[in-house]
Amino acid sequence: MAKTVSSLAELDKEVRRRIDVALNGEVKNVVEDCMKDHIQRDVFAAYTPKVYERRGDSGIEGEGNIESTVKDGLLTVKNVAKLEGPRVPGYTASTATQTGLAQLLEGQGKGVANIWGSPSSAGYLKPRPFVTNTKRDVASGKAHGQIVRAIKKQFPGN
Numbered sequence: 001m002a003k004t005v006s007s008l009a010e011l012d013k014e015v016r017r018r019i020d021v022a023l024n025g026e027v028k029n030v031v032e033d034c035m036k037d038h039i040q041r042d043v044f045a046a047y048t049p050k051v052y053e054r055r056g057d058s059g060i061e062g063e064g065n066i067e068s069t070v071k072d073g074l075l076t077v078k079n080v081a082k083l084e085g086p087r088v089p090g091y092t093a094s095t096a097t098q099t100g101l102a103q104l105l106e107g108q109g110k111g112v113a114n115i116w117g118s119p120s121s122a123g124y125l126k127p128r129p130f131v132t133n134t135k136r137d138v139a140s141g142k143a144h145g146q147i148v149r150a151i152k153k154q155f156p157g158n
Contacts (some may be wrong), residue, residue: 036061
């Protein structure tokens with residue numbers, strides 16, 4: 001049933017509420033699934049580690065390491081997996097989200113230009129941009145259409 005509003009302020013409030021409902025529900029699921037897909041394709045299917053063993057649920061693929069929040073009409077989805085111990089020489093882990101494992105894998109390690117070595121070194125691995133690719137798909141790829149449809153569901157008659 002459509003809600004009746006009697007002022008522009010009430011309309012604005014109702015539109016924002018409906019958008020937040022979509023963002024907290026189906027949209028969040030679409031974005032999280034898109035990130036999980038890119039973790040599998042861009043990271044796990046792209047290479048087999050030579051220097052370390054993958055951590056399973058405590059790494060980027062861990063369900064609890066993808067966190068989503070909605071505030072003021074903005075959905076934020078991030079992978080909060082932490083870099084543990086001295087796995088990468090010269091890299092110091094931080095609890096700040098800007099220097100987490102996701103950024104390290106993207107190739108943006110704090111204070112380290114290229115923590116993977118040079119292309120000629122045996123341990124070199126190219127950055128795996130799963131966050132960047134997720135953003136791209138959300139903005140203009142397959143996920144974008146799913147997100148638009150999820151938001152439109154909150155506005156029947158369109």
